[in-house]
Amino acid sequence: MKHLLSLEDLPRTGIESLLGRADGWRKTALSGQQPRQPLTGRTVVNLFFEPSTRTRSSFELAAKRLGATVLNFDMASSSARKGETLADTLYTLEAMGGEIFVVRHAVDGVVAGLAEVCADGTRLINAGDGRSAHPTQGLLDMLTIRQRKGRDFSGLSVAIIGDVRHSRVARSDLHALRALDTGEIRVAAPPALLPDASELSGCLVCEDADSAVRGADVVMTLRLQRERMEDGLVASLEAYFRDWGITPERLALARPDAIVMHPGPMNRGVEISDAVADGPQSVIRDQVSNGVAVRMAVLEALVAAA
Template identity: 65%
Template sequence: MNRSFDADRHLLDLAGMSRERMELLLGRADHFARGGAVPRALDGVAVCNLFFEPSTRTRLSFQLAAQRLGAHVLGFDVSSSSASKGETDLDTLRTLEAMGVRGFVVRHREDGAVRALAGRAGADTVLVNAGDGRSAHPTQGLLDMLTLRQAKGPDLARLKVLVVGDVRHSRVARTDLDGLRTLGVEDIRVCAPAELLPEPEVLAGCEVVPGLDDAIRGVDVVMLLRLQRERMVEGLVRSLDGYHREYGLDARRLALAAPGAVVMHPGPVNRGVEVTDEVADGPHSLILRQVANGVAVRIAVLEALLGGPQAPHGVA
């Protein structure tokens, strides 16, 4: 089996995606989000959701997306698979390839795991990164950019965007920052406890503002992040109550933002920690729209990667 690595046929992150390609994908996803017809572009194609880590939104939205495109969708439960007997991730991939599976949507707890599998995959195999460690979550980044364009118009460059929370452990933060920079946003602010800030290169072009009351003044978009407690060493956050007092978003703080500011969160939401119920469920919240857009974006991505010559857009 030919295992030469062609990064262009996979979707591993957003860092290398051109603005033109990103906008093409977002346009196609917006078509689906607005009720446009979904072609049966994956009739006869087998797609496996290869999740080595728990997920609700991402896993189920990829399943819906593949089904709407006509694919045969296989689920994968790591706890009941041969992985529990010691089978390696690569052997699992190769076993499923041998059964005729062509597309793999992979979530993994380890940084770089999906890229490593892509480098060993068969010549006709396509991998989509559904989130690996702290590295990347490209379809989440795309759905966040789509949600912003729907709420604020296609020209995002004029926006003031604030990212709040656990940037250090967040693959969503890294990917959203890549997307914002690619689409020309220049005023990007980051607010987090010093212990939850990432390495400096992740924050290229961003302004770090220590206090949330100062950081949020006049912004158009507040992108909240989940506290990734499963990835933290003990002591990085002393108490959840203390975190909420310093970095939680409530109605008082939201009133400091620009009129018409919107609030985003990738989920799952820790209510009363990252955000209050009043804001999460309020008129400024785009959280459920993000979930809905996840299906549309994943239809567009699977169509582009697996739909064959008739697919209108690629992701290179």
């Protein structure tokens, strides 16, 4: 693995190997041990063209725990580029000694484009590009499912509910769930928020939230960007919550041991109710913790491959 651009590029064994390593880092953290520091002396650059304090912080903590020097290069709020091309920005940071770049950009495919022009020794991690992919989020979601449901996903029914159309999180989850041979992948969203059918191969499209949740082992709900309302794709937050929000009543349709996931940040009362978010079936904070562990595993794997 030279870069991590999308989970589409990773075979099942590759995903499982990363999850295994991440599980190890998670256990090290819980044990309170000082971790090994395989990135000592390495420079990780957080190159964010879209602001994201949350994802950036998760990568920053992961890299620092591995001993790396971290440089935050926030292009969203900086005038650093002043007309410079994206590739020149990358070349400049490579020339300063940057080795691993964690890149977020609002435009689909930009990170893959940088992978074509970067130096031979450079490693890129896609931290979210447009609506395309957010592979470390996909991995942390799989790790969270695995911790609760075991390694064999073939008997699981996973429901993804919400704005799948605009979600890079959902796309990476779909790639990973398929790669891990998940028993049933259900997708449910208002029509305007469903993706093109070509993206849903192998998925069961459900016409409403209840039928998606019924009997599911895993209920993943997605953040609803408020822009969707401004764009007229959603009539009102109240109606959305009534029809698509995960409430205790709706969750009661799922298996009794079903888990509920959300990539955060949550809009409480829009896509999820307080009682579910804070309830015993919620694994939302585990997702965040697993995020740091997954990013440690990815950073380590990329350095080992260098």
